[in-house]
Structure formats: structure tokens, C-alpha cells
Amino acid sequence: MGIHTGTPHLAEEGYVGQDVNKGARIAAAGHGGQVLLSRETRDLAGIDVLDLGEHRLKDFAEPVWIFQLGKERFPPLKTISNTNLPRPASSFVGRDNEIEEVAALLREGARLLTLTGPGGSGKTRLAIETAAALVPEFKAGVFWVGLAPLRDPALVTETIAQTLGAKNGLAEHIGERELLLVLDNLEQVVEAAAALASLAETCPNLKLLVTSRELLRVRGEVEYPVLPLAETEAVELFCARGRTEPDESVHKLCGALDNLPLAVELAAARTGVLSPKQILERLSGRLDLLKGGRDADPRQRTLRATIEWSYELLSSQERQLYARLAVFPGGCTLESAEEVAEADLDTLQSLVDKSLLRYTQQRFWMLETIREYAVERLDESGQSEELRCRHAEHFRALAEEAEPDLLRNRESYLERLEAEHDNLRAALDQLAASGEEQLDLELAAALWQFWYARGHY
Ligand SMILES: Nc1ncnc2c1ncn2[C@@H]1O[C@H](COP(=O)(O)OP(=O)(O)OP(=O)(O)O)[C@@H](O)[C@H]1O
Ligand SMILES: [Mg+2]
Structure with missing residues (x-):
């Protein structure tokens, strides 16, 4: 059962409106025998309740605080989720002590904890597994922000704000929320570290778990070096x-x-x-x-x-495709790989089999260290400029195709552009760098609707 207090509207089909929806969503999040209350109802009722923290509900942009009547234990709520942690497709091995130690440091008060180590040492994976174990302990949730494609430190806080759906200032949005942010691959935008340290100082219940190949060297940072596996x-x-x-x-x-x-x-x-x-x-x-x-x-x-x-050990065809795929800083769909990099399915599959390419959620992408090597091969191939132009053109066309639909606010296009955000940014940079000012402006114009809708301004 779910109870919320608000103002319903009477229409022909009965009671409707945001508050009616909210009540229905809260009810749907619970399990048989569980009674859930919204914060509004809890405040009015003034009764002793169990705080279940903030949750994301379908059709609600802002997270909703949910409480439970009585102390009985139930499985996690059936909300969309209060985490966006990626779910790795492969099995996880060992690292029990490391997970314990990292979790303990965060519990004991580390506000900005940096997992350091060279590429491929397992920083990201350790961060994901530890953060997943901590989800129940952070009432406002655990959020993962991938920073590998960013080159401009100024975009770090913007990217965090976008992940959290913060519209008016990141620090104001976080406020006193109990939140864990996992910031992955900070090393190439390390200048943003000072801003992160002050964010942690302003927001008393915010904790930052960072992965970086080097230390951030800011106030309050605690280092946890990620050693090789046993x-x-x-x-x-x-x-x-x-x-x-x-x-x-x-x-x-x-x-x-x-x-x-x-x-x-x-x-x-x-x-x-x-x-x-x-x-x-x-x-x-x-x-x-x-x-x-x-x-x-x-x-x-x-x-x-x-x-x-x-x-x-790759065939020449595989080598060529591997290098070409480096042109996508944000990974790509099969269609984009075919169109921009002239990929064919067999070669894509064999790169995945050889662990040089990953495929999850219908996108192909590379681990950062592996992409860095691919970028070198692409630059060396002499095809780099051509590929970057084709990439820019491809994403300009996508943005243009999306524009009329965005004006009608179609969710599917918003999601598609969101998934391509890093590629769109790279396309803008490329068009500007190659002096295509007209096309660059056109791309920016086609995208402004999207930026506006998603708060990228
Ligand atoms: N304990 C583990 N069990 C299973 N797989 C692991 C483990 N640790 C790391 N891996 C795998 O090894 C690969 C490299 O790990 P990861 O991406 O975490 O490295 P990283 O230190 O973050 O590297 P980079 O600095 O390039 O970002 C990944 O495919 C990851 O899934
Ligand atoms: Mg990593």
C-alpha cells in the first residue's frame, strides 16, 4: 500500500494529476504487506516511520523520499532505482579484502577517496563493485559518472549535474543529501579536483569515490592504491x-x-x-x-x-577497424560503426572476442587504455582526419534528423542524443577545428533543444 498527500484534480475519468500519479507510483514500489508513505504524508502524520531514502520513480524527474510504516524488513523497493551503476557483463574475481577496505574508509569518514593505479589495474571494476555493495547505505543513492571521454575540466561538474538531474546549481541540489558519487577516470581532467574538493566541503553528506591513474593532490583526499591481483x-x-x-x-x-x-x-x-x-x-x-x-x-x-x-596478432582488416573505431570517444551503435568506420559484423565480433572491443547495451566501446592505443594507430594510419570528418558529418546528420522531433519533445530522440553526447561534443570540436563554421553552427542550433531539455547549459 502507498499513501501520499497532495491535490488531485477532478476530470471526467475521475481523479487525475501529479499527486495522484505519485501516490500510485509509491504504492507500486512496495511489496505485499508493506505500507509506504511519501514525505508529505509522513510530515502530516507525525508518526514513527522507517526512512527508506530517496528513489527514482517513473515519470518523476526529481527523486522522491519514501518512508515505511513499521520496522518489518522487506526486499528493496521496486523503484526504477537509486543508482545508475553499470552492470559489468563479465564475472568478478577476488578482491574481497579490497572491497572491505574501500567500503570501510568511506564509512569511517573519507569524503574524497581516490583509487590510484596504472591503466588496466582494476580501479574502475573495484569502484563499481564496492559502490554496488554500498547502495543500501546512501539514502539519496549511488551514482556513477564516467569522465574518460572528457578533455575539458570545466565540464566535470556539468556532467555530474546532468547525471543527477540537478538544474539549479550542483551544490544546492546535493545540499545535505546522503550521496555517493563514483567519478571514473579523472586523470585527464584532474584540474577539476579543486572544485570537487570544495563540493565535498559544502555538502556534508556527499562522498566521492574517484578512480584516477594519478593522485588528485587536493585537501581531504585519501589515497587507496589498487595493487595487482593476488x-x-x-x-x-x-x-x-x-x-x-x-x-x-x-x-x-x-x-x-x-x-x-x-x-x-x-x-x-x-x-x-x-x-x-x-x-x-x-x-x-x-x-x-x-x-x-x-x-x-x-x-x-x-x-x-x-x-x-x-x-x-590481428588480421589487417581487424587492425584497420580497431584503429578506425578510435574515432568514437563515446562508443557507438552498430549503425554508426558501419557508416563511419565501414565496419562489418564479423570483424566487430572478432574484436569483441579478442577483448579489444566491448559490447554492452547495444553499443560498442573500448576500455580507456585500449582506446588510447587505437588512437595512436589511427593517427599513424593517415586516415585520422578523414575519419574525424566522417564522424562529425554523421553526428551532425543525426542531430539534424532529431531536431523536428525534439521540438515535439520525443523521448526516444532525447535518449538517443544523450547516449551520443560525447560523440556530439567531439563532432562540434572537429567542425570548429576544421573551419566548418557554418556546419558547426548548424549542429549547435540543431542541438540546442536537446541541451535545453536535458539542462546542458
Ligand atoms: N577483480 C576482477 N575480476 C574480474 N575482472 C576484473 C577484475 N579487476 C579488473 N577486471 C577487468 O579487467 C579490465 C581492466 O580493469 P579496469 O577497467 O577496472 O581497469 P582500470 O584500472 O580502471 O583501467 P583504466 O586506468 O584504463 O581506466 C576490465 O575488463 C575489468 O572488468
Ligand atoms: Mg578505469
Whole structure:
């Protein structure tokens, strides 16, 4: 049962209006035997209730605070969700202690906790798994903000505001809410760190869990270095991804790869044609050459060598497509890949099989370290400029196609443009950089409706 207090409107079909809807949505969020109240009702009734925190309800832009009558325990509410954490498609291995430690630091008062480590060490994955475990402890929810495609530090707070649906000032919106924000890949917009530190100072119940290859070096920051997996965990990861049984070669191979999760995944993606022993033979010469370098972190070299090895094993067609897909900073749909990068399904599939490309929620995308290598290959290919122009044109056409529908406020186009936001931004930059001022203005004009509707101003 759900109870809300507000003003209904009487129409021919009966009582209607926002408040009637809200009551219905709150009722629908509960389980059999559970009585839920809105904040308005709780305030009026002045009774002892259990605070279930803020939740997102269908058709309501702002989160709604929900309370429960009585202390009985029920499963989580059937609301849309109070988290947008991505759900990784692959299994998670080990890291029990790390999750405990990171969660404990946040519980014990760390307001800005940075997971540091080189590319591919598992920072993002550890942040996601820890944050997922903390969802019930943050009444206003746990939100993930991916910053990898951003290059302009000024866009960091804007991107957070957009994720939270904050229209009038981020600090005002967060206020005293108990909120956990996971800010992923802050390293290339690290100048935004000072603004984040003051946000945490202004909002007393906000906690920030950041992943970054380097420390932010701001007031109040607590560092948690993400170390390689334990060897048994790396072996388990290799066997899970490569669908194989552990043996001595697998142990040796994982050791040679510094037990670095991404390197282990890339190597495991080759077990279809090579045995672990063969992979070890082919890779170790290359890795040995690198040992003794003076890198700040030798894991960086290990990963680079593994990505290179993986790339060199590709067919020329796969190499070409891999490099071309680097043109999409925000990942892409199958249609965009076909149109901009002349992709074909088989080659896309084999890049996914080799762990160089990911496919989730009907989009193809790359892990950051892997995309960085692809960008280098694209620049080297001499096709970069052409691809960037084609990319810009493709997204300009999409925005133009969406414009008439946006004026009629069609949700489907809004969502489509939202998913392409990083690509649209890159298209704007490209058109400006190549002196296409007219087209750039046209794209901006086609998009203003979208920005307005989604509060990107
Ligand atoms: N404990 C784990 N169990 C299973 N998979 C893992 C684990 N840790 C990391 N991975 C996988 O290894 C890969 C690299 O990890 P992740 O993306 O978290 O690295 P990262 O440190 O965030 O890298 P970057 O600095 O490039 O963002 C991902 O595919 C991730 O899913
Ligand atoms: Mg990451």
C-alpha cells in the first residue's frame, strides 16, 4: 500500500494529476504487506516511520523520499532505482579484502577517496563493485559518472549535474543529501579536483569515490592504491575468461603479466587458438625485453606490451577497424560503426572476442587504455582526419534528423542524443577545428533543444 498527500484534480475519468500519479507510483514500489508513505504524508502524520531514502520513480524527474510504516524488513523497493551503476557483463574475481577496505574508509569518514593505479589495474571494476555493495547505505543513492571521454575540466561538474538531474546549481541540489558519487577516470581532467574538493566541503553528506591513474593532490583526499591481483586471483581470472583449467603455464603467464587484470584478459582471449604455454612462450620474450626499464610503474610497460602483442596478432582488416573505431570517444551503435568506420559484423565480433572491443547495451566501446592505443594507430594510419570528418558529418546528420522531433519533445530522440553526447561534443570540436563554421553552427542550433531539455547549459 502507498499513501501520499497532495491535490488531485477532478476530470471526467475521475481523479487525475501529479499527486495522484505519485501516490500510485509509491504504492507500486512496495511489496505485499508493506505500507509506504511519501514525505508529505509522513510530515502530516507525525508518526514513527522507517526512512527508506530517496528513489527514482517513473515519470518523476526529481527523486522522491519514501518512508515505511513499521520496522518489518522487506526486499528493496521496486523503484526504477537509486543508482545508475553499470552492470559489468563479465564475472568478478577476488578482491574481497579490497572491497572491505574501500567500503570501510568511506564509512569511517573519507569524503574524497581516490583509487590510484596504472591503466588496466582494476580501479574502475573495484569502484563499481564496492559502490554496488554500498547502495543500501546512501539514502539519496549511488551514482556513477564516467569522465574518460572528457578533455575539458570545466565540464566535470556539468556532467555530474546532468547525471543527477540537478538544474539549479550542483551544490544546492546535493545540499545535505546522503550521496555517493563514483567519478571514473579523472586523470585527464584532474584540474577539476579543486572544485570537487570544495563540493565535498559544502555538502556534508556527499562522498566521492574517484578512480584516477594519478593522485588528485587536493585537501581531504585519501589515497587507496589498487595493487595487482593476488596470483591465485589472476589465475582464476585467466581461467574464467579463457575457459580453461589452471596449470603451471597459466601460473607463470599470470606472473609474467604482473597479475594485471587487463593484461590477463587480453592474453586469455587468445586461448581459442593458442595454449597457455604457447601464449607464455610468445609473450615472455617481449616482456623480458622490457624488464629493468626505469618506469615509475613497470605494470604500465607490461600492459603496453600486451596490448601491442594482441594488436599484432590481428588480421589487417581487424587492425584497420580497431584503429578506425578510435574515432568514437563515446562508443557507438552498430549503425554508426558501419557508416563511419565501414565496419562489418564479423570483424566487430572478432574484436569483441579478442577483448579489444566491448559490447554492452547495444553499443560498442573500448576500455580507456585500449582506446588510447587505437588512437595512436589511427593517427599513424593517415586516415585520422578523414575519419574525424566522417564522424562529425554523421553526428551532425543525426542531430539534424532529431531536431523536428525534439521540438515535439520525443523521448526516444532525447535518449538517443544523450547516449551520443560525447560523440556530439567531439563532432562540434572537429567542425570548429576544421573551419566548418557554418556546419558547426548548424549542429549547435540543431542541438540546442536537446541541451535545453536535458539542462546542458
Ligand atoms: N577483480 C576482477 N575480476 C574480474 N575482472 C576484473 C577484475 N579487476 C579488473 N577486471 C577487468 O579487467 C579490465 C581492466 O580493469 P579496469 O577497467 O577496472 O581497469 P582500470 O584500472 O580502471 O583501467 P583504466 O586506468 O584504463 O581506466 C576490465 O575488463 C575489468 O572488468
Ligand atoms: Mg578505469
